[in-house]
Amino acid sequence: MLNFTEETISVAGGNLQVYKGGSGDPLLVLHGAGGNAGPRRYAQALAEQFTVYLPSHPGYGKSDRPGWVESMQDLACFYTWFQEQEGLENVRAIGFSMGGWLAAEMLSMTGHAFSKVMLVGAAGIKPNDGEITDIFIISPAQVRDLVYHDPSQVPEWDELLGTDPTPEQVQQAEGDREMAIRLTWRPYMHNPRLPAKLGRVSVPTHILWGENDNLVPVECAGLYQQAIAGSQVTVIPNCGHSPQIEKPDDFVQAALAFL
Amino acid sequence: MDVFYFTEMPYAEFPESEAEKFPSMRLTFPNTYFDPKTASGLMNRYLDEYQYAEEMGFDGLMINEHHNTPSCMDVEVNITGGILARITNRAKILMLGNMLPTSDNPVRLAEEIALLDVISGGRIISGFVRGIGIESWANNTNPIHNRERFEECHDLVVKTWTTPGPFRWEGNHYHYRAVNPWMLPVQKPHPPVWVPGTGSPETVEWTARHRYTYAAFLTPLEVAKNLFARYREYAAADGWEPGPEKFAFMICAHVNDTDEKAQESGKAFLWRMNYPLRGPREYWSPPGYTSRAGAAAVAARRPTPLHEMTYRELQDRYHLVVGSPETVIRKLRHIRDELGVGSLLLEAQGGQLSHSDTMRSIELFGKEVIPALKD
Numbered sequence: 001m002l003n004f005t006e007e008t009i010s011v012a013g014g015n016l017q018v019y020k021g022g023s024g025d026p027l028l029v030l031h032g033a034g035g036n037a038g039p040r041r042y043a044q045a046l047a048e049q050f051t052v053y054l055p056s057h058p059g060y061g062k063s064d065r066p067g068w069v070e071s072m073q074d075l076a077c078f079y080t081w082f083q084e085q086e087g088l089e090n091v092r093a094i095g096f097s098m099g100g101w102l103a104a105e106m107l108s109m110t111g112h113a114f115s116k117v118m119l120v121g122a123a124g125i126k127p128n129d130g131e132i133t134d135i136f137i138i139s140p141a142q143v144r145d146l147v148y149h150d151p152s153q154v155p156e157w158d159e160l161l162g163t164d165p166t167p168e169q170v171q172q173a174e175g176d177r178e179m180a181i182r183l184t185w186r187p188y189m190h191n192p193r194l195p196a197k198l199g200r201v202s203v204p205t206h207i208l209w210g211e212n213d214n215l216v217p218v219e220c221a222g223l224y225q226q227a228i229a230g231s232q233v234t235v236i237p238n239c240g241h242s243p244q245i246e247k248p249d250d251f252v253q254a255a256l257a258f259l
Numbered sequence: 260m261d262v263f264y265f266t267e268m269p270y271a272e273f274p275e276s277e278a279e280k281f282p283s284m285r286l287t288f289p290n291t292y293f294d295p296k297t298a299s300g301l302m303n304r305y306l307d308e309y310q311y312a313e314e315m316g317f318d319g320l321m322i323n324e325h326h327n328t329p330s331c332m333d334v335e336v337n338i339t340g341g342i343l344a345r346i347t348n349r350a351k352i353l354m355l356g357n358m359l360p361t362s363d364n365p366v367r368l369a370e371e372i373a374l375l376d377v378i379s380g381g382r383i384i385s386g387f388v389r390g391i392g393i394e395s396w397a398n399n400t401n402p403i404h405n406r407e408r409f410e411e412c413h414d415l416v417v418k419t420w421t422t423p424g425p426f427r428w429e430g431n432h433y434h435y436r437a438v439n440p441w442m443l444p445v446q447k448p449h450p451p452v453w454v455p456g457t458g459s460p461e462t463v464e465w466t467a468r469h470r471y472t473y474a475a476f477l478t479p480l481e482v483a484k485n486l487f488a489r490y491r492e493y494a495a496a497d498g499w500e501p502g503p504e505k506f507a508f509m510i511c512a513h514v515n516d517t518d519e520k521a522q523e524s525g526k527a528f529l530w531r532m533n534y535p536l537r538g539p540r541e542y543w544s545p546p547g548y549t550s551r552a553g554a555a556a557v558a559a560r561r562p563t564p565l566h567e568m569t570y571r572e573l574q575d576r577y578h579l580v581v582g583s584p585e586t587v588i589r590k591l592r593h594i595r596d597e598l599g600v601g602s603l604l605l606e607a608q609g610g611q612l613s614h615s616d617t618m619r620s621i622e623l624f625g626k627e628v629i630p631a632l633k634d
Contacts, residue, residue: 137396137541177546178403185401 004039004047004054011082014064019054022047026088027259028114029054030079032097032242033123033135033184034143035176036061041156042244045252050259053088057102059179061172072098072124072183072191076105080113092259094118096244097216098184101191104224107205108197116204116259119224120251121216121241123189130217132189136181140173149212149240155248189216198227205231206258210239210246232258260595262629263353264312264621265321265509266608267331268305268339271530272297283538285328286393298332306339308608308617310346315625319351319384321509321604324358326397330535336386337371344379352379353604355455355474356386359412360405361398366438368412369419373444381445386453386474387413389462392544403547406461408432420449453507456486461550467493467501474507474604477565480577480597483508487598503601508594511579512605514587514623515616524620525581529570530610532579536566584627591632603632 004021019039027050029043036056039047046052058078059065069078079102083089093114095103100122106113123132135143144161148154154161165173205228209221221233234254236243243251273292278284309320322339325331333339336354343352352375362368376383389409395402411430415438418426424439444450453472456462466473467490475483487506494501511528515521544554565578573579580590591603607624608617 136546137539139539139541171551174546181401181546182403185403186399 004043004052008062009082009086011085012066012078014058014066015062016058016064016082017056017062019043020052022050022052024050026051026053026091028083028088028091028093030093030095030099030102031057031060032099032121033176033180033189034097034147035173037160037245040160040245040248042248042252042255045248046255049256050092055082057099057179059182060176065179070182072101072105075102075183076109079106080110083113089113090115092116094120094255094259095122096120097241098123098180098189100124101189101194104194104198105191107201107203107228108194111200111202114203116206118206118208118255118258120208120243121210121213122207122220122224123184123216124191124194125220125223125227126187126190126192127217127219127223129219132217132220133215134188135215136177136185140177143215146214147241148246149210149214149238150246153238154246156245160245195223195227198224199229201228202230204258206254207231207233208243208251208254209233209235210241210243211235211237212239213241215241260503260600260632261318261351261602262624262632263319263321263351263602263604264309264317264624265323265604265606266305266308266617267323267325267531267606268302268333269531269535269610270298270301270329270332271611272301273329275530275534278534278537283542284330284534285325285538286396286542288327288329290327292329302332304614305608306342306346308614308621309343311618312607312621312625313347313350315621316629317350317621317625318629319353319602320347321353321355323355323386323388325391326394328393328535330531337368337375340375340383341378344375344382347379347382350382351384352382353384353453354386355384355453355604356388358390358394358398359387359416360408361390361394361400362408362412365412365415365433366419366435366440369416370440370442372416372450373420373440373442376444376446376450377442381450383444383446383450384453385450386455387416388455392548393538393542395545395548396542401547402545404432405548406550410465417449417452420444455509458482458486459549460489463489464493466490468497470494470499470501470505472505472507472602474509474602475598476509477511477578479562480594483598487600503599506598506600507602507604508598508600509604509606510577510594511573511609512587512591512607512624513579513581513609513612513616514584514607514620514628516583516619516623518583518586521582521586524612524616525579526570527612527616528573528579528581528609531606532565532568532573532610534566536564584623584631587624588628588631591628595632 056063100119101124425437428435455474513525
């Protein structure tokens with residue numbers, strides 16, 4: 001078990017909470033709309049090869065929200081600012097769900113954000129056939145039920161979801177949900193102009209999806225692949241929206257092979 | 260004391276238990292249950308009842324607006340307000356109100372209200388509301404911006420009414436090159452503004468700061484008292500003392516010839532207290548819609564939700580006043596004296612209350628109840 005430290009970095013007029021651990025080349029990990037669950041098992045495994053940076057997005061966790069961060073494009077601007085300041089440009093990155101959308105927005109803005117990038121169950125592109133599940137109109141418990149294809153195969157279930165949340169955790173989750181709704185309300189969880197803008201991307205991109213994703217339809221993997229020239233897709237069978245949590249070993253294997 | 264007549268113009272013409280099949284009777288309850296021909300009859304009936312309410316002596320007519328719900332067919336107060344402006348000639352027309360946060364065009368809104376004031380000869384009371392959470396969904400307006408859009412939309416509407424055009428507006432949510440509508444209100448500096456509330460401390464403070472009338476909606480008397488007391492504190496801190504005209508209270512009220520008859524016919528109001536008030540928390544209060552302080556206040560406002568109260572409890576707690584003229588006079592006087600309000604907003608048609616029971620109730624209010632509340 002590698003130790004992660006929790007740091008506070010002042011960026012763009014606000015404090016950013018960052019978990020950092022491991023050694024080796026930097027790897028930036030961007031969490032999804034549900035918030036930063038901290039360095040879970042998958043992050044520990046990746047930290048054996050890389051120095052993992054796992055920030056809480058502005059407005060999430062203990063991170064401040066600079067008042068100008070109102071949209072996903074603002075958030076992407078914030079992170080390119082963070083990268084420049086911290087010397088973390090041209091690094092490897094993984095974006096989960098809404099964090100995958102964030103990584104894609106960054107890719108569409110600059111050619112030197114990432115050296116290699118993995119998009120996992122990424123929001124950001126409107127599916128043709130299905131719909132991205134509206135996570136705001138249902139309860140957090142209903143969202144949780146949709147995230148996992150088979151809860152019994154989630155190795156960290158007890159640690160992550162086994163106990164009732166404390167009042168502080170409830171408040172935190174509420175705050176995280178408010179930040180998500182601020183960023184992604186309309187158009188919901190996608191940017192109609194994103195696929196066209198991804199035409200500029202030339203860095204190696206790996207698109208990874210759980211076959212049974214109930215939140216962002218797996219067809220979006222193909223749409224990302226069409227938008228990003230030379231990208232490759234892996235679909236993990238019997239797995240829901242968060243392969244890194246539901247099948248961490250399969251996820252880490254795929255991640256290390258690519259990164 | 261001004262007494263207003265109000266109905267939400269409900270559509271109760273289907274088995275209410277159908278609502279059990281869906282998360283709520285609002286927002287996602289399928290509109291396949293809607294029959295336009297039935298609605299046509301109902302809407303015209305409700306407008307006739309408003310006309311009769313004026314004729315019988317109500318001081319004002321109140322209308323409101325909701326979306327995606329059979330509990331309220333009025334989807335645009337500026338349309339029904341326009342009809343009332345033309346088919347009545349004396350009563351105040353209280354629109355409570357226009358939903359500011361979901362409006363994408365405050366200048367158009369200012370024009371519409373001004374037009375109503377012109378047609379009605381200056382009888383418009385312009386209510387401004389945040390809209391319940393469901394309206395954020397129905398209009399797809401980000402709930403996180405609800406309060407800031409409310410405030411900016413208000414500022415722009417009032418400026419449009421009071422500042423000679425043309426002027427430019429470059430705000431956070433609204434942007435205009437040439438605000439200069441030809442149509443302006445009759446009432447100067449502008450029509451009175453009222454704001455409803457059910458508990459949000461921010462709303463009370465904002466309303467007091469602007470010296471507008473605050474209307475407590477279906478709250479327990481104790482809660483209304485506390486909200487009004489907070490208003491008075493803010494006003495005192497600001498160096499002025501609000502009169503009764505700054506306070507209004509909305510409840511359901513039904514009168515019939517005797518207590519027995521009224522208790523029977525008044526049961527029709529249970530429809531509006533039941534399924535239309537149920538639904539998932541996310542429908543009523545999407546993330547970001549309510550501040551943490553507001554959420555705490557709303558949680559405290561009613562010990563029991565209205566839809567969990569019996570007919571008796573609704574009456575005991577003054578959410579619904581039912582009885583003979585004598586009983587209703589006694590109860591409404593009690594509310595008036597307890598709260599010190601200048602206006603009572605009576606939802607006198609509610610739920611499944613029939614046309615004949617509504618007309619009889621309006622008649623008794625006009626002939627017996629309202630005169631007795633004026634002393």
